[in-house]
Amino acid sequence: MTSNAETPDPIRSVWTYKVNGRVMGVYTEDYSRGMYESLTRDNPHTRVQLVRFDHYAADFATTGKNWTSVLTIVEDSHPEPAPEPAAEPAPEPAPEPALESTTEAAPGPWKGNVMLTPNHVHTFTRPQAYGTPYYFGKVEWFDVVDRETDELLPWTVSRVDGAECVINHPSEGVTPGLPSLRRAAETISARREN
Incomplete structure (x- = not known):
C-alpha cells in the first residue's frame, strides 16, 4: 500500500x-x-x-x-496541443435573405421496392488498403433490403467519399459511376422489376 x-x-x-x-x-x-x-x-x-x-x-x-x-x-510522439483559452463569442451574423424559388423541382418521395440501410464505414488512412494503392478516404457500405418484407437482398452499395456510388452483386458484378444513393437504389429497383 x-x-x-x-x-x-x-x-x-x-x-x-x-x-x-x-x-x-x-x-x-x-x-x-x-x-x-x-x-x-x-x-x-x-x-x-x-x-x-x-x-x-x-x-x-x-x-x-x-x-x-x-x-x-x-x-x-504527437501529443495533443493544449486547448486555447476561450475567446469572446463572435457576433451573430445578419440573417440571410430568403432564397427565391426556382422552377427546378426536388425529387419526389421514393416509390421503389428497395431500401438502403447503413452497414459500416471505413476510413482508409494508409496506402495499399484493399488493393487500391495510395487511396486515403472514407468508404460507406449499405445493405439493400426489400421495402415490403425487410428481406436482405444480394446487392450491396458502397459510396466513396460521399460522392460516387458503386453497386456490387455476386453474379452481376460491379456497376460503378452512380452519382447518388438514390440513383443506386433506383437502378437496383429497376433490375428487380425486370
Whole structure:
C-alpha cells in the first residue's frame, strides 16, 4: 500500500503501445518501450503512444467486477496541443435573405421496392488498403433490403467519399459511376422489376 491511503497500489500493471490509436497487444514494459522508441524514430509522421494499464481491486458486490482498469499514456510522439483559452463569442451574423424559388423541382418521395440501410464505414488512412494503392478516404457500405418484407437482398452499395456510388452483386458484378444513393437504389429497383 502506498503512503496515501486514498490511492492504493495497482494489483497488476500491463504495458502496450498504440499506433495511430490501435492497441498492438499486451507486453512487458521493456518491450513496449523499445517498440515505442523504434517506431517513433523510424516513422516520424505516425502517432505512437506508450501505454500502461493499471488494474485495481474492485468490490464485486458493488461494481460487478473483481477489478477495474486505469489507462495512462506514459509517452506520446504527437501529443495533443493544449486547448486555447476561450475567446469572446463572435457576433451573430445578419440573417440571410430568403432564397427565391426556382422552377427546378426536388425529387419526389421514393416509390421503389428497395431500401438502403447503413452497414459500416471505413476510413482508409494508409496506402495499399484493399488493393487500391495510395487511396486515403472514407468508404460507406449499405445493405439493400426489400421495402415490403425487410428481406436482405444480394446487392450491396458502397459510396466513396460521399460522392460516387458503386453497386456490387455476386453474379452481376460491379456497376460503378452512380452519382447518388438514390440513383443506386433506383437502378437496383429497376433490375428487380425486370
